[in-house]
Amino acid sequence: MDALKPQRNEPARMERLAKLPVFWGLEGKRVVLAGGSDGAAWKAELLLACGAELHVYCEESELSESSAALIAKSPMLTWHDRSWDADIFKGAELALADCETDAEAERFYHAARAAGVPVNIIDKPEFCQFQFGSIVNRSPVVVSISTDGAAPILAQAIRRRIETLLPLSLKDWGALAQVIRERVNLRLVPGSARRSFWEKFVDRAFTERLDDGSKERLLTDIGTQASREGSSAGLVTLVGAGPGDAELLTLKAVRALQAADVILFDDLVSVEVLELARREAKRMLVGKRGGRESCRQEDINDMMIRLAKAGKRVVRLKSGDPMIFGRAGEEIAALEAENIPVEVVPGITAASAMASRLGVSLTHRDHAQSVRFVTGHSRQGKLPENIDWQSLSIPSVTTVFYMGGRTAANIQSSLLAHGMSASTPVVVMISVSRTNEQRWCGSLAQLAAAVERLGVNEPVLIGVGDAFRSASAAFSGTGKEEGAVMFAQKAG
Known part of the structure; x- marks a missing residue:
């Protein structure tokens, strides 16, 4: 059972934060604001929306139209027709000011600090103990976005995106x-x-x-x-983590990760995907990699059953799609035999990510009338013996071999032996969609040598067929010689 112990460093539960996001209750609390500019009026409106008892200190001659209008209509706002002094901070929950000069800002800042009141000087971050984020208001649901002052326009763009995701209801x-x-x-x-x-x-x-x-x-x-509370039965959800890029996760997959008590994850699951999991969830690496020490499938099944019977919500997190070469069938059968509820959340399989990254349609009507996914790695660590090589040797059949790195030479020889042309386009992608992604385009005759040169320590995907001709042409158009290797950055 030692193989079930974590075998790599887990990502930090919480990465470094530029600022602590805090939601401060101001209902019925005294807040002071020095200044009567338009900027001050906006902050005043925000504070009043939180139920604060707001005291504004500003001479009438310095009131903007928006500040004057707000004073006239807001019963929770008390206007003091004078400049601020040190006495205004008594009993205040927060203190804000709009100061024209740094000298005035510094004076207000130190006066508030001396009174023990948290302070914010509008548009002068060096004199702020706290900052206001860009807000999405679905109160009582409130979302605030901050870039620590680095890029306010970026915060606004993020807010617009979130606005479209959160219904008004x-x-x-x-x-x-x-x-x-x-x-x-x-x-x-x-x-x-x-x-x-x-x-x-x-x-x-x-x-x-x-x-x-x-x-x-x-x-x-x-x-x-x-x-149902007396029942200790838990639930197991098989979740597809996709090829690695966390942005390719489905919303349902993210919700499952956020609901988990325990996450049993494969070695190929990226750190970025695990970062989306519930912070309190226990994470256990149960990876299986060809040529490396691995967890036995039986041990993984037993662990899922034991955890579910203890009432845990278990996520079995698998690279790609659980139902494509993920041994999901064995796990589902084991769970159902113990009457444990099991759900499946599909993920983007590696072949789809390959097609996306290459800009290639696997079923282009001019080149491919069918597509097949074939495992290049059987239980015995070699090609399955029942592959129909004759049908796969037709160039109009797009074939993607999963886990075919160590069997690339046999794939090449088998296809050639069954009549496929040595010039048939072939694409090899390693770590598709990840930051260390590599791609090679060439012909079937070069496949074995290319994979030997690339190495097989990372996930290898091999695409064969006329559908990849455009990818080969585009590859050549970059100035790379045929058979060269291209290192590609992750999408986005």
Whole structure:
């Protein structure tokens, strides 16, 4: 069982943060603001939206139109027609100012610090203890984005993207969560049952419209979940991690990672993908790599069963798609034999990522009438004996060999022996979609020598057929000689 112990350094649970994101409750709290500019008016509006009792210190002659309008209509805002002094900080939760000069900013900053009040000087980050992010408001759901002042335009662009992802109805779902939260806490003890309820709540929030019956359905769910709480049965989800690039994960895969208690991950799963997992989840490497010490499949099956019977939500995280050369069938059978619920979340398989990176259609109507995925690595570590080489030797059949690095020479000789032309286009990609991606384009006659030169320590994918002719042409167009190796940066 030693093979089940982690065999590589796990990514940090939390990478370094430029600033600590803190959401500060200001309802009914005294906040002071010195200045009457348009910038100050915007900050005042933001503070008032949080329920703060805002005191603005500014002479009338310095009030902008927007500040004057805000003072006229805001009952929670008290305007003091004078400049600020050290006495304004007494009892204040926060202090803000819009200062024209650095000298004035420094004076306000030190006065606030001396009074023990956190301070922000608008547009002068060197005099700020805290900063305001770019906000997506679905209150009580609030998202704030910060670039630590490096690129405000980038923060705004991120906000626009998030705005499109979060439906406006999320505001109402958030309010409903506040209404039922106490009921959930009373009926469901902390742990898998409570988290399972909230995960279903989230799925509804993103897929259903809130209506008059939504609250009753949720209350019914609480009762149903409570009745199951005595059962210790967990759940196993087989999740496709894709070829490596975390941006290729599905939303459902990310949700599964965020819900997991334990993650059993393959050696080929990237650190970037693991970074999206729930921080509290236990992560265990159960990788299987050709030519290296590996975990036995039986041990992995036993571990999933044991963890699920202990009530854990287990994610079996597999590179690519679990249902394509991922031995998912064996794992599903083992779990079902123990009556353990199992779900499958598909992932982008390596052949699809290869086609995307090359800009090649695997089923181009002018070149390929079918596509086949073939394993280049059987249980015995060699090519399977029942491959129909005759049908694969037709150039109009696009064939992608998975895990074919160590059998490349046999693939080449078998295809040639069954009549495939030595000039048939071939593409080899290593670590597709990752930062260390390599690609080689050439002919079938060069395949074995190319793979020997590239090495087989990383995942090797071999594409054969006329569909790859355009990739070979494009490769040659870069000035690379035929059979040269191109190192490619990850997409994005």
